Amino acid sequence: MTTQPKVLVIDDEPDIRELLTITLSRMDIAADTAADVAEAKAQLSKNKYNLCLTDMKLPDGNGIDIVHYIQQHSPSLPVALITAHGNMDIAIQAMKAGAFDFLNKPVDLASLRKLVATAIASSELPEEECDENTRIIGKSPAIQKLTGSIKKLARSQAPVYISGESGSGKELVARSIHELGPRSNKPFMPVNCGAIQKELMESELFGHKKGAFTGAVQDKQGIFQAAEGGxxxxDEVADLPLDMQVKLLRAIQEKAVRPVGAEAEISTDVRILCATHKNLEELVQKGDFRQDLFYRLNVIQLAVPPLRDRTDDVEVLAKHVLKKIIGPDETPPKLDKSAINALKQYSxxxxxxxxxxxxxxxxxxxxxxVIKDTDLQLSSSPKIESASSYTGTVNHYKQSQQYESLDDYLAEIEKEILSEVLExxxxxKTLAAKKLGISFRSFRYRLSKLGLAKDWQDE
Structure with a gap:
């Protein structure tokens, strides 16, 4: 027989306490109440709860005091705050402090039920998860720190900005956060903001109604609706045009979207994770990315380390990749010691x-x-520093002196550009050629010339 979930409701208004208690009882959830911080601490010290639901303003303190207290004494207990409508600064401050989520006043009961259900699912997650469940391969200190953060963030609903270089595994980190959290049985919807045509972006994200524009022959569900509950x-959120940044900000703040051609908004319940290989802070300073959207997305930042900072993981990662390449029923090729050493020295x-x-x-x-170092075809010269992580001015002459010839150096620059745009x-490939302003034939030739050609399928 399962134990009935229990929630602590903290509010100084008796009518609000009664409304929330009745709503919870209809969900078959028991509730205790408290009118202030002192009474709440007394309840928390003697009872076990699945969720704490607190108003922001209390007679002897505020909801963030409750968040800090619970973080110290019962960090696995989700805390949701009820804030004045439009007061996003307080909501973000609370989530940075460790709050699970927030609700705006006046409280929408349907949104409350969704939040409570997700929070209780989070409280029932096992305290410890196997490292394998994070999808992240490796045991280096950098990866251990990353997996620890993933497990902690999985229990929250706070937006997470995942930063890192191209190819470092940002989507893998996002999937791990989703799969270890209370939304794991709901959809995980990745969308590459740089790969959607600008004219179709609003329709792709929010959906559209039949007849909203030429070609809209039927209603279409947007990505926000498709991710409902999940x-x-x-990905590559930095590529959003400024006009779409405004609409995304409203969708996140109001937890609702308006399909193109629709008269009313549709409430949504999704957790937002975002990533980019670009420096969002610099884009904000240049005016290319809205500061208010950055502030809203960057509640918690999680940096994914580049592979060159986790060389201890290279061998186990390489063996894992080879198993994926040949399939589960085949014996993977062995890595010669010379190949392992070459990979560990590569940047x-x-x-x-x-x-x-x-x-x-x-x-x-x-x-x-048996894979030997010669099979890897790695350049014997040091690689150029990744442009996505470089913050100063590149001295191309100095860099080129590390290579046997200028052609080798220029080829390495071109290879990095092609790899990054493909990522x-x-x-x-068609879209990559367009972004680089070259013909598809020229792009394909360059891939072949630089040894990057692969049996990719054009989308």
């Missing part, structure tokens, strides 16, 4: 994605199912 991962400007490409090529070239558009 997680929406906005991987394309990160894990580049490692996958290198090993796939090496697998086709190796003999007797941005999820390997759509």
């Amino acid at each position: 997680t929406l991962f906005l 991987f400007p394309g990160n894990v994605r580049e490692l996958e490409n290198i090993l796939e090529r090496a697998y086709t070239l190796c003999e007797e199912d 941005q558009v999820r390997w759509n």
Whole structure:
């Protein structure tokens, strides 16, 4: 027999306490109440709860005091705050302090029920999860720190901004946060903001009504609605046009979207995760990214380390990749010691994605199912520093002196550009050529010339 969930409701208004208690009882959830911070602490010290639901303004303190107290004494207990409508600064401050989520006044009971259900599911998650469940391969200190953060963030509903270089595994981190959290049985919807045509972006995100524009022959559900109850991962969010940034900000703040051509908004219940390989802070300073949207998305920032900062993981990662390449029923090729040493000394400007490409090529070239350093075809010269992580001015002459010839250096720059744009558009070669302003034929030739050609399918 399962134990009835129990919620602590904290509000100094008796009518609000009664309304919330009745709503919870109809969900078959028991409720205790408190009128101020002192009474709430007394209840928390002697009872076990699945959720704490607190008003922001209290006679002897505020909801953030409750959040801090619970973080110290019962960090796995979700806390949701009820804030004045439009007071996003307080809501963000609360989530940075560790709050699970927030609700705006006047409280929408349907939204309250969704929040309560998600929070209770979060409180019932096991305290410890296996490292394998994070999807992240490796045992280096950088990865142990990352997986620890993933497990902690999985229990929250706070928006997370995942930063990191192209190919470092940002989507894998987002999936791990989703799969370890209370929304794991709902959709995980990744969307590459840089790969959607500007004219179709609003329709793709929010949906449209039949007849809203030429070609809208039927109603279409947007990505927000498709992710209902789950997680929406906005990859390359820096590529959103400014007009769409405004609409995205409203959708996040109001927890509602308006399909193109619709008269009314539709409430949504999604967790927002976003990522980009670009420096959002710099884009905000330049005016290319809205500061208020950045503030709303960047409630918690999670940095994914580049592969060159986790060389201890290279060997186990390489073996994992080879198993994926050949399939579960085949015996993977062995990595010669010379190949392992070469991989550990390589700087991987394309990160894990580049490692996958290198090993796939090496697998086709190796003999007797043993991959040697010569099969990897790595440049013997040091790689140029990744443009996505470089904050100063590149001294191209100084960099070129590390290479045997100027042609080798320029080829390395071109290879990095092609790899990065392919990563941005999820390997759509037609779109990659368009972004670079060259013909598709020229793009394909460059891939072949630089050894990047692969049996990719054009989308």
